Amino acid sequence: xxSGNYTRISEFLLMGFSEEPGLKPFxxxxxxxMYLVTVLGNLLIILAVISDSHLHTPxxxxxxxxxxxxxxxxxxTVPKMLLNIQTHSKVIIYExxxxxxxxxxxxxxxxxxxxxxxxxDRFVAICHPLHYTVIMKPWLCGLLVLVSWIISALNSLxxxxxxxxxxxxxxxxxxxxxxxxxxxxxxxxSDTFSNDMVMYFASVLLGGGPLTGILYSYCKIVSSxxxxxxxxxxxxxFSTCASHLSVVSLFxxxxxxxxxxxxxxxxxxxxxxxSVMYSMVTPxxxxxxxxxxxxxxxxxxxxxxxxxx
Numbered sequence: 001x002x003s004g005n006y007t008r009i010s011e012f013l014l015m016g017f018s019e020e021p022g023l024k025p026f027x028x029x030x031x032x033x034m035y036l037v038t039v040l041g042n043l044l045i046i047l048a049v050i051s052d053s054h055l056h057t058p059x060x061x062x063x064x065x066x067x068x069x070x071x072x073x074x075x076x077t078v079p080k081m082l083l084n085i086q087t088h089s090k091v092i093i094y095e096x097x098x099x100x101x102x103x104x105x106x107x108x109x110x111x112x113x114x115x116x117x118x119x120x121d122r123f124v125a126i127c128h129p130l131h132y133t134v135i136m137k138p139w140l141c142g143l144l145v146l147v148s149w150i151i152s153a154l155n156s157l158x159x160x161x162x163x164x165x166x167x168x169x170x171x172x173x174x175x176x177x178x179x180x181x182x183x184x185x186x187x188x189x190s191d192t193f194s195n196d197m198v199m200y201f202a203s204v205l206l207g208g209g210p211l212t213g214i215l216y217s218y219c220k221i222v223s224s225x226x227x228x229x230x231x232x233x234x235x236x237x238f239s240t241c242a243s244h245l246s247v248v249s250l251f252x253x254x255x256x257x258x259x260x261x262x263x264x265x266x267x268x269x270x271x272x273x274x275s276v277m278y279s280m281v282t283p284x285x286x287x288x289x290x291x292x293x294x295x296x297x298x299x300x301x302x303x304x305x306x307x308x309x
Contacts, residue, residue, distance in 0.1 A: 012097050012184070013090040013173045016081070017273060028085045034284050035078045041287030042067035044301060052300035058136040059125070060297075062118045063290060065145055066247075069114060070283035073107040076100055077178035077279060097179040098160055105156035105181060108279075109206060113148035115248050116210035120144075122241040123217035127224045155206055162195050176272045178279075214248055243290045250285060254278040 017027060049055045049064040080100065084090060092100070124135050159181055166188040174183050185195045221241060228234045254277035291297045 009094055009168045009172060011091050011093045011172065012179065012187075014081070014084060014092055014177060014179070015090060015173055015175045015272075016084065016177045024085050024088070028082060031078060031085075031280070032082055034280050035074060035082070038074050038280070038284040038287075039071055041284065041291075042071045044304075045287050045290060045297065048297060048300040048304050051304050052296075055296060055300055058121055058138070058141045059118070061138075061141055062114060062121060062145070066111070066114045066118070067287065069107055069110045070286055072103070073111060074280055074283050076103040076107060081177045092179065097174075097184065098163060101163065101179040101181055101184060102156050102160040104178060104279075105159055106152050109152035109155050110148055111251065112207065112210050113152060114145070115244075115251060116213050117141075117144045117148060118244050119214040119217040119248065122244055123220055125240060126221050126237050151206070155202055158198065159195075159202070162198060166190050166192065166195070176275070180275070211252060214252075218245065243294055246289045247282075247286050250282050250289075251278060254282060 017023075045067040046064045049060045077100065080092065080096075084092075121136060121141075125132050128135065163181070163184060166185065167190040168187055169189040171187060174180070174187065176183050182199065185192050185199070188195075218241075221237075225234050225237045228237060254274075257274065257277070291301060
């Protein structure tokens with residue numbers, strides 16, 4: 001990375017949220033609490049699914065995978081942010097920055113694909129209930145999850161390798177609390193046209209594609225529910241996908257809100273603050289949404305915690 005006026009860098013500076021020293025203890029306590037709740041809540045969902053044989057079904061298999069990914073998703077950014085707040089440091093070394101960026105993209109993409117697979121699962125359960133066990137076999141669920149992992153890994157690897165070829169100048173301040181891909185690319189002194197094109201096409205294909213699939217699935221689900229004659233039948237059918245629909249709305253609503261708000265009014269500090277919604281708040285709320293609206297999960301958690309106590 002040495003050529004002309006470029007220099008070999010060894011670290012970036014994560015600017016975070018606020019320069020006010022008085023706010024740092026509050027931010028540390030807030031984000032630490034959110035992180036612990038996220039890890040504990042999602043871990044309980046995983047343990048409940050594993051411990052209860054009644055939950056060994058495709059829907060809960062996918063839910064436990066989503067919970068595991070949410071734990072990993074928040075763990076890529078929050079511990080480093082908490083360490084920087086506690087030590088009053090902004091430094092992240094170059095290798096750690098690339099690694100963090102890679103795994104953030106990986107788990108964010110995996111979250112996206114798992115929500116799509118879960119939407120397909122609900123589509124089959126409601127629109128083709130008699131063929132559900134025939135279609136959603138364990139091997140198909142495993143294959144769909146495996147494909148999601150592979151595509152997410154290849155996407156994050158591609159972006160990371162393309163960033164490695166960039167040269168950086170001396171302006172190394174990232175106006176974010178983690179190494180966000182777009183912010184890192186925009187710090188480069190070398191040509192970033194290919195990076196921007198790859199980011200654009202990846203967003204359209206790997207973001208727009210799954211979202212289109214989810215919308216199509218729920219259009220079919222709504223159409224099927226409307227065809228049910230009894231009110232009790234409609235309520236039962238809707239309740240089976242209400243939790244997933246809530247999580248999808250929260251994930252895509254917050255992430256699209258961050259994207260469009262940053263496009264309309266480019267404010268890096270505001271973008272960093274609003275990014276907390278999809279990177280921390282959504283994974284934290286997912287266990288509550290599923291446990292509060294799902295009798296099977298609540299029953300499994302009561303039995304698991306009661307047995308432990």
